[in-house]
Amino acid sequence: MIYNEEFETLPREALEALQFKRLQQVVLRVYHTVGFYRKAFDDAGVKPEDVKSLADLKRLPFTTKQDLRDNYPFGMFAVPMSSVVRLHASSGTTGRATVVGYTKRDIEHWSELMARCFVAAGLTKNDIIHNAYGYGLFTGGLGAHYGAERLGASVIPISGGNTKRQIMILQDFGPTAICCTPSYALNLAEQGQAMGVDMRSLKLRVGVFGAEPWSDKMRNQIEDVLDIQAMNIYGLSEVMGPGVAMECTEGRQGMHIFEDHFLAEIINPLTGEVLPPGEEGELVFTTLTKEAFPLVRYRTRDVTRLIHDPCRCGRSHVRMDRVMGRSDDMLIIRGVNVFPSQIEAVLVGIDGLEPHYQLLVDREGTLDTLEVQVEVREEAFANADEVKVLQRTERRIVKDLKDYLGISAKVKLVEPKSLQRFEGKASRVIDKRKI
Amino acid sequence: MKVEQISVFLENKPGVLEEVMKALKEANINIRTLSLADTSDFGILRLIVNDVTATSTILKARGFRVSRTTVVAVEVPDRPGGLHSILEALGGEAINIEYLYAFVEKSGENAVIIFRYDNPDRAIEVLQKKGFSVLSGEKLYSM
Numbered sequence: 001m002i003y004n005e006e007f008e009t010l011p012r013e014a015l016e017a018l019q020f021k022r023l024q025q026v027v028l029r030v031y032h033t034v035g036f037y038r039k040a041f042d043d044a045g046v047k048p049e050d051v052k053s054l055a056d057l058k059r060l061p062f063t064t065k066q067d068l069r070d071n072y073p074f075g076m077f078a079v080p081m082s083s084v085v086r087l088h089a090s091s092g093t094t095g096r097a098t099v100v101g102y103t104k105r106d107i108e109h110w111s112e113l114m115a116r117c118f119v120a121a122g123l124t125k126n127d128i129i130h131n132a133y134g135y136g137l138f139t140g141g142l143g144a145h146y147g148a149e150r151l152g153a154s155v156i157p158i159s160g161g162n163t164k165r166q167i168m169i170l171q172d173f174g175p176t177a178i179c180c181t182p183s184y185a186l187n188l189a190e191q192g193q194a195m196g197v198d199m200r201s202l203k204l205r206v207g208v209f210g211a212e213p214w215s216d217k218m219r220n221q222i223e224d225v226l227d228i229q230a231m232n233i234y235g236l237s238e239v240m241g242p243g244v245a246m247e248c249t250e251g252r253q254g255m256h257i258f259e260d261h262f263l264a265e266i267i268n269p270l271t272g273e274v275l276p277p278g279e280e281g282e283l284v285f286t287t288l289t290k291e292a293f294p295l296v297r298y299r300t301r302d303v304t305r306l307i308h309d310p311c312r313c314g315r316s317h318v319r320m321d322r323v324m325g326r327s328d329d330m331l332i333i334r335g336v337n338v339f340p341s342q343i344e345a346v347l348v349g350i351d352g353l354e355p356h357y358q359l360l361v362d363r364e365g366t367l368d369t370l371e372v373q374v375e376v377r378e379e380a381f382a383n384a385d386e387v388k389v390l391q392r393t394e395r396r397i398v399k400d401l402k403d404y405l406g407i408s409a410k411v412k413l414v415e416p417k418s419l420q421r422f423e424g425k426a427s428r429v430i431d432k433r434k435i
Numbered sequence: 436m437k438v439e440q441i442s443v444f445l446e447n448k449p450g451v452l453e454e455v456m457k458a459l460k461e462a463n464i465n466i467r468t469l470s471l472a473d474t475s476d477f478g479i480l481r482l483i484v485n486d487v488t489a490t491s492t493i494l495k496a497r498g499f500r501v502s503r504t505t506v507v508a509v510e511v512p513d514r515p516g517g518l519h520s521i522l523e524a525l526g527g528e529a530i531n532i533e534y535l536y537a538f539v540e541k542s543g544e545n546a547v548i549i550f551r552y553d554n555p556d557r558a559i560e561v562l563q564k565k566g567f568s569v570l571s572g573e574k575l576y577s578m
Contacts, residue, residue, distance in 0.1 A: 376444055381500040385442035386533055386551075387472050387479060412476045415446045417498050 003119035003151070004112065007260045008315045015259055015316060020054050022288035023263065027051050027060070030294050033078040036063075036071055037296060057263065057286065058274050063298045068098040068238060077101050079292050089137040090237050100139075100237055101292040107146065109289055110240055113258050114147020117246035120256070120313070121208050121231040123177055125152030130175035130204075132184060133211070134160040139241025140211055144179045147243060153177075160184070167192045174203040182214040182222060182230070183422050186355060189225040190421075200227035208233050210242055213323045213341040217348035218355055232322065236300060238293075239285045245320050254307040254319030261289045264318065265297070266306055269327040280305040282327045283320065301326045303339070331361060331429065333368045333407045340428050343372060346400045352380025352393055356419045362432040370409040372397065375416050436559050437505045438572045439487045440549070443480040444500040447473065455480060455494065462493045467578055468549065470536035481536070483508075483549060485576045506551050507558055508575050510568040513539055513546040521548065524565045530558050540578065547575070 002008050010018065028048040030037040041047065044061040051057070068076060077084065084101040102110065123129070129148045133140030141159055148155040156175055158166055166188060170178075178185065185207055192199040204226055209219075210233035222230045234255050235242035244262060245255035257264050262285050266275045269282040283300045287293075303326065307319040325339025332338075340359060347353050354375035362369045374397070376390070390413060397411045445451045452471075459466065467483040484490045487503065494501045511517035518537070533551040540547060547570065552558040562569050 376500055378500060381442075381444050382502045385440075385479060385481065385502050385504045387474055390444075390477065390479075391474060413444075413446075414477075415444065415451075415498070416500055418446065 001119050001122065001124075002314065003116040008116065008256075008258075008317060010260065010316055012316055016054055018260060019263055019288060023054065023057065023286065024048070024051055026286070026288060026294050027296065030078055030296055034076060034294075036067060036076060040067075054263075057265070057297070060286075060297050062272060062284065063295055065098065065238070065299070065301070072097070073099040074101070076295075077292055078294050079103055084292050086142075087137075088139045088142075088237055088241065097137075098238060103291040106240075106289075106291050106293075109261060110143060110243060111146040111150040113240070113243040113261065114143055115150040116258065117208065117233055117243050118147055118151050118153065118177075120246045120248040120315075121177070121206050121233075122229070122249045123151065123153060123206060127177050127206075128154045128156065128173065128175040128203075130156045130158060130166075130170060130173070130178040132158050132160055132166060132178060132180035132188075133242070139235070139237040140179075143235070143241035143243060144208070163188060163191050164195070167195060167197055170202050170204065171197060176203050177206040177208065178204055178226075178228075179208045179233075181211045181422070182209040182218055183212065185209060185222050185226065185230070186218075187421050189222070193225075199225060202226070204228045206231060210234055213325055213339070215341055215345040215348065216322070217345055221348060221355060234320065234323065236302075238298060239287060239295060239300070240290065244285070248311065248313040248315065250313035251311045251319070254311075254321050256311065256313075256315045256317040256319050257306075259317045262287055264306060264320065266304070267299075269299075269301075269303070277308050278305060280321075280324065283323075301328050303327050303330070329429070331359070331370070331431075333361070333370045333409075336405070336407050338405050338407055342405055343401065344428075346404055347372070347374055347397065350393065350396055350400065352377050353397075354416065356417075356421070357428060358419050359429045360432065361429065368433065370407060371412060372401070372409050373412045373414050373419065375419060376413050378416070436507070436563070436569045436571055437555055438483065438508045438549070438570065438575050440504050440506045440551075441482045441484060441487060441490050441494070442502045442504055443482070443494060445478045445480055447476045447478055452480065454497070455499065458493050458497050459484070459490065462489060464490050464493070467575060468536065468538040468547070470534070470549075472534065481534075483575060487572075487576070504551065505555050506549050507555050507562075508570040509548050509550065509562060510540075510545050510570055511548065513544060517546055518548060521562065521567065524567065525558065525561060528557070528561055530554055530561070547578075 031048045040061045083103050086102040089097045089099045131144050135141030189199045207228045207230045219230045232247045234245040245257040247255045265284040266281040275281045283302045285298050287295045303324045304321045357374040360371040394411045401409045465485045469482045472479045531553040535550045537548040
């Protein structure tokens with residue numbers, strides 16, 4: 001199903017014409033209203049009038065997270081505060097928070113885009129949506145909430161945390177869909193099982209998961225433990241929040257970027273050069289309709305690739321592949337680039353392991369070391385009271401990490417539930433290197 | 436004539452074994468015999484207890500990975516050559532021993548050896564045919 005058929009299936013030519021018209025307006029507006037952009041454009045020697053086609057986008061300078069931090073809190077806003085109706089902020093775990101603002105029209109667009117996402121996931125106004133994304137400064141909760149209301153579905157604004165209560169509500173209110181991070185979905189399933197609840201018999205049929213990188217194998221696992229269809233959503237607060245891109249039930253391969261609102265590019269994170277179609281690199285966004293917080297060539301740090309093939313759902317919008325990791329989360333272990341999500345993919349491919357793991361990076365002398373700690377699964381131990389069976393599992397992990405990723409790691413099997421559980425975004429890397 | 440043994444996966448870190456023992460103490464579980472296999476980062480604790488079901492439930496409730504495995508308990512006189520006589524009896528039968536551990540009965544006359552065989556049924560059959568005393572679970576748990 002498609003929520004806004006007119007815009008979501010716009011033929012490529014018409015879509016690009018619309019994008020170009022909107023891009024020209026954005027560039028002109030930011031140049032004249034945001035001091036940062038005027039200076040950045042001047043420094044790069046480009047004027048808004050130089051944008052004569054979509055191909056001229058690459059002449060414009062990039063905007064980085066650091067630029068947003070430098071202009072904390074409101075320096076990047078393109079409208080006066082009297083026009084701003086909402087503020088959100090990023091968690092700021094890796095530095096100063098970044099603050100984003102929305103006009104009334106921005107909120108309307110955002111609600112529509114989230115409604116498009118829900119419809120792409122197969123939801124209708126008859127669904128009850130359990131929204132376990134955090135409400136507050138984080139964009140997840142309210143973003144999904146407004147989209148669900150726009151669709152006309154019933155929203156349970158449960159927010160994050162208080163897992164036991166969530167499980168009670170899942171049983172009693174009978175929601176048919178759930179929104180949260182994929183790691184929290186597994187956490188819910190696990191705690192529900194521990195409470196003796198048959199998590200597969202709940203009324204849930206669809207999950208809309210995002211806000212952190214996850215693998216296809218993790219998706220299979222979530223679908224299995226909750227007996228639902230798990231759908232991948234993408235977004236980031238700087239660009240808007242959740243609902244920048246969404247997977248469709250028909251294709252289930254890659255997320256459609258709502259191109260009438262956002263322009264996407266893939267660049268080489270080291271050189272900044274735009275990569276040919278289909279190549280993997282850092283995702284860069286330019287917002288086309290945002291009023292309060294427009295962004296020109298914002299470097300997301302998310303590593304993915306764009307899929308230009310037509311999709312069977314009928315949407316004309318380009319798809320982005322699953323996020324492989326972040327160009328700044330990327331671990332470099334003895335010179336080999338590796339993302340935690342890749343390690344996760346290896347681990348969930350091995351029987352007998354829980355998807356709960358932690359990566360410890362350290363340096364001995366001049367050598368980087370990686371220790372992978374992973375929990376042993378109940379069923380696996382049930383037929384393995386012999387040391388050799390467990391050691392075989394350890395060796396298998398070591399071998400698979402070496403074979404698939406080319407990294408040498410120390411593997412440690414740990415007791416169940418001994419690793420930290422996450423209610424929001426999982427952070428599985430502990431880097432003790434002092435470089 | 437098989438015996439159930441409790442195996443517990445333990446991470447190699449201080450205090451873990453104490454935690455298991457505390458749980459057993461609180462539940463008034465008595466251990467007949469035990470063995471602890473270790474590697475550099477994990478260990479497996481194997482226990483013969485007076486109440487297998489209760490032990491399994493208690494430890495699982497505390498979040499331990501627990502398995503119940505089938506072992507064979509053989510009673511031999513406590514004198515030189517006791518263990519050898521069993522191994523000799525099984526020689527040529529192509530039955531593999533995964534691990535074993537032993538204890539001496541309270542009377543001091545007999546020793547009990549706990550075997551984990553790859554084929555326990557066959558091992559019991561051979562041992563009984565050759566006149567060995569293979570102990571039942573009930574007898575062992577209540578010893």
